[in-house]
Amino acid sequence: MSKQVRVRFAPSPTGPLHIGGVRTALFNYLFAKKHNGVFYLRIEDTDQTRFVPGAEAYIMEALEWLAIAPDETVGKNEKFGPYRQSDRKDLYQQYADQLINSGWAYYAFDTPESLDAHRKQHEAEGKTFIYNHHNREKLDTSLVISAEETAKRIENGEHYVIRFKTPVNETLHLQDIIRGEVKFETNLLDDKVLFKSDGMPTYHLANIVDDHLMETSHVIRGEEWLPSMPLHVLLYRAFGWDAPEFAHLPLILKPIGNGKLSKRDGDKLGFPVFPLEWKTEEGVSSGYREKGFFPEAVINFLALLGWNDGTDKEIFSLDELVEAFDLNRVHKSGAKFDPEKNKWFNHQHLVKQNNEDLAKDFTPILVEKGFSTPLELTTKIVSLIKERAHFVSEFWELSDFFFQAPTSYDEKASKNWKEETPALMQELTSVLENIEDFTSVNIETIVKDWMTKNEIGMGKVMQPFRLSLVGALKGPHLFDIVEIIGKEETISRIQKAIVAL
Numbered sequence: 376m377s378k379q380v381r382v383r384f385a386p387s388p389t390g391p392l393h394i395g396g397v398r399t400a401l402f403n404y405l406f407a408k409k410h411n412g413v414f415y416l417r418i419e420d421t422d423q424t425r426f427v428p429g430a431e432a433y434i435m436e437a438l439e440w441l442a443i444a445p446d447e448t449v450g451k452n453e454k455f456g457p458y459r460q461s462d463r464k465d466l467y468q469q470y471a472d473q474l475i476n477s478g479w480a481y482y483a484f485d486t487p488e489s490l491d492a493h494r495k496q497h498e499a500e501g502k503t504f505i506y507n508h509h510n511r512e513k514l515d516t517s518l519v520i521s522a523e524e525t526a527k528r529i530e531n532g533e534h535y536v537i538r539f540k541t542p543v544n545e546t547l548h549l550q551d552i553i554r555g556e557v558k559f560e561t562n563l564l565d566d567k568v569l570f571k572s573d574g575m576p577t578y579h580l581a582n583i584v585d586d587h588l589m590e591t592s593h594v595i596r597g598e599e600w601l602p603s604m605p606l607h608v609l610l611y612r613a614f615g616w617d618a619p620e621f622a623h624l625p626l627i628l629k630p631i632g633n634g635k636l637s638k639r640d641g642d643k644l645g646f647p648v649f650p651l652e653w654k655t656e657e658g659v660s661s662g663y664r665e666k667g668f669f670p671e672a673v674i675n676f677l678a679l680l681g682w683n684d685g686t687d688k689e690i691f692s693l694d695e696l697v698e699a700f701d702l703n704r705v706h707k708s709g710a711k712f713d714p715e716k717n718k719w720f721n722h723q724h725l726v727k728q729n730n731e732d733l734a735k736d737f738t739p740i741l742v743e744k745g746f747s748t749p750l751e752l753t754t755k756i757v758s759l760i761k762e763r764a765h766f767v768s769e770f771w772e773l774s775d776f777f778f779q780a781p782t783s784y785d786e787k788a789s790k791n792w793k794e795e796t797p798a799l800m801q802e803l804t805s806v807l808e809n810i811e812d813f814t815s816v817n818i819e820t821i822v823k824d825w826m827t828k829n830e831i832g833m834g835k836v837m838q839p840f841r842l843s844l845v846g847a848l849k850g851p852h853l854f855d856i857v858e859i860i861g862k863e864e865t866i867s868r869i870q871k872a873i874v875a876l
Contacts, residue, residue, distance in 0.1 A: 380412025381592045385419045388430035391653035392437050395597060395627045398677045402624060403595050404443040405700035416445035418459040421581050437650040441670045442693060455589040460581050464574060470584050471537050471570040479613035480569060482517035482525055483538045505565045508543045537570035547605050552622035552702045559605040567606055583610045591619050598623040622702050625681045626709040636712045646714040667766035672724035676717050680710040690723050722765045730758045736767045746778050755859060759851040777859055780868050781846025784876060788848045791838040792876045799836055800873055804866045813862050819854040843872035
């Protein structure tokens, strides 16, 4: 690529960041890093009516947590600052004026009431009202009133908008990195509003001006913006600027049924659609972080929603994703969100975590349960159970028997407790009492030697033994449990089971 890659994520601070937005940010990040480029974050807050306090800070925190923080943004390396559109609003008037002067835009003074009347009239005739070349010279615009009258009306404080003057009778053949050639007929496009009399640009004008001034090389965004592509390309033409390359990402679809993944789907099926928790007066929306997901698992899962590297490989670190990422391998069709696969990715990344780090995460849960355990011991326990967990929050249920004796015994498993079992368990305690080197391997060797010598079947001892220690037929290697809880506790639990069962 001849010029430096500069890509952006440009969300509006209208609420929490949806997981679809996170994937857009991720693909921009991966593309930038792959090409030694710059990934920047621009806050698009020109629509102040939809601004939500706290949303901007939330976006920043989410990207930091996911380890895909921008190279440039508000308050950080502001090479082309400001990076918040509301702080750039003085810029846009001159570009709107430039379009007026070059004949690419015009003033429109239509009131909401008059436009509503036109819509209703069209509906009554079975037509759809589109504000474009068909009617722009019949409406209240500077295309039909004199320059003097236009200036006078603006001076008198009359409300107006500046609309783009879409070319007529043209077929646009545009290139999209993901979709190939896409065609648009200009006669079917409406004359979009670019600027309002309150001095604020609309999304379309601000977006194009900022992308140009910030030297954006590629625009990578969701497919919902594909219908805006012809207007944006025409705006570049109107200004005499080179357009960036475009890539429109496929939608993330609902797990069940059709359509785009929404917060309602997450609420209904019990999975988060936001990276971090979001609190409002109406309640709390759960986040991936608070649900116990690892950021690297979220990143890994999202990367494979609509992209793959052409192999069967599924587990990637962020560095591996950067190395493998290619926009040409992004799919055109939507990707179904699978909550179970999401959890599977978290399990895969949990297993790869350092045991001591996991033990530190588990410690607050133990403290809450009333146990103060040395980190070394917790680390050892974690190493035995993590293969069975999706989340650290499941560790307690998988390991409670390491910390406390069972208070009840699984009814189904108790059927393994036969008439001869108490006597066998009593003999087992005698064997255990005489073992000095109380390590897993040594205990297992001695106990199995005893069973072989006395021709005792494995099932007659091992299942009641596990039931005594755990309260059920579950858990890691039995002799690892025995070593960790120790000789005294092991014998005590067997004696208790003899009485109880």
